[in-house]
Amino acid sequence: MKKMTEARREAILAAAKTLFEEVGFEQATMSELTARQGGSKATLYRYFNSKEALFQELLQRSAREHSGAMFAMLHPCGGSGNELPPDAMEALALLNPEQDVTSTLKVFAERGLKTFQSLRRIATRRILIAAASNAEVGTQFYEHGPRRGMQMLARYFEGVMNAGQLRRADPWVAACHFRALVESEVDEPGLFNARPDLTDEQIHATVARAVDIFMRAYGPA
Known part of the structure; x- marks a missing residue:
């Protein structure tokens, strides 16, 4: 379970890095990241609160x-x-x-x-x-x-x-x-x-x- 949790966290970080590179920090949103990652925004916020x-x-x-x-x-x-x-x-x-x-x-x-x-x-x-x-x-x-x-x-x-x-x-x-x-x-x-x-x-x-x-x-x- 811990490995799955860590894998999910790493996947979020990888997607966030790509998003920041594409649109910049100011234009990036948690909603867009959720859309790219799949799942719910609530799940995303369990890993990172902002x-x-x-x-x-x-x-x-x-x-x-x-x-x-x-x-x-x-x-x-x-x-x-x-x-x-x-x-x-x-x-x-x-x-x-x-x-x-x-x-x-x-x-x-x-x-x-x-x-x-x-x-x-x-x-x-x-x-x-x-x-x-x-x-x-x-x-x-x-x-x-x-x-x-x-x-x-x-x-x-x-x-x-x-x-x-x-x-x-x-x-x-x-x-x-x-x-x-x-x-x-x-x-x-x-x-x-x-x-x-x-x-x-x-x-x-x-x-x-x-x-x-x-x-x-x-x-x-």
């Missing part, structure tokens, strides 16, 4: 996924790693302050673009941006998602700076610059739904240009 509660759950999940994916790619900077998914292992093995920084950053950035610049992820991001008009919601997502990932990236840069593979600088600023360079060619078109999903060739070329510029700025003297 549209806001549904969105809050999806928000928390998205933040965990964001930080978790970033953590998987940056895992050598700290943590046990036993629970990492297979697709994170290659990046995990390379993100080591003792290994070549240029090669490491290319692998990491390519994985990052594939993960965070997919049209599916960007659709979720649009919802979060709209919901961030509520400062509490926006702050919660930022602190538990993007900020945590950037802190892990900054720790990696601190390690390679200590190892003399990059010039000494503020690791947080370096992380911000690196992310901005990697996303600069693709983020805005993706956000405005003005491009298709990136091909492997596009990702490879975009990352090569970004890493080249970054290393010109932060490479050792």
Whole structure:
């Protein structure tokens, strides 16, 4: 019975996510969600007492996924790693302050673009941006998602700076610059739904240009 209840809850969340992506948070209604799910509105309200509660759950999940994916790619900077998914292992093995920084950053950035610049992820991001008009919601997502990932990236840069593979600088600023360079060619078109999903060739070329510029700025003297 518990498994059936949990399955029903997950189905509601999946349908709500699709609805929010299609029409936005403001236009979505519990009535429309009930119509898509079947059953009664009373059943829906037994799981979630409001549209806001549904969105809050999806928000928390998205933040965990964001930080978790970033953590998987940056895992050598700290943590046990036993629970990492297979697709994170290659990046995990390379993100080591003792290994070549240029090669490491290319692998990491390519994985990052594939993960965070997919049209599916960007659709979720649009919802979060709209919901961030509520400062509490926006702050919660930022602190538990993007900020945590950037802190892990900054720790990696601190390690390679200590190892003399990059010039000494503020690791947080370096992380911000690196992310901005990697996303600069693709983020805005993706956000405005003005491009298709990136091909492997596009990702490879975009990352090569970004890493080249970054290393010109932060490479050792």
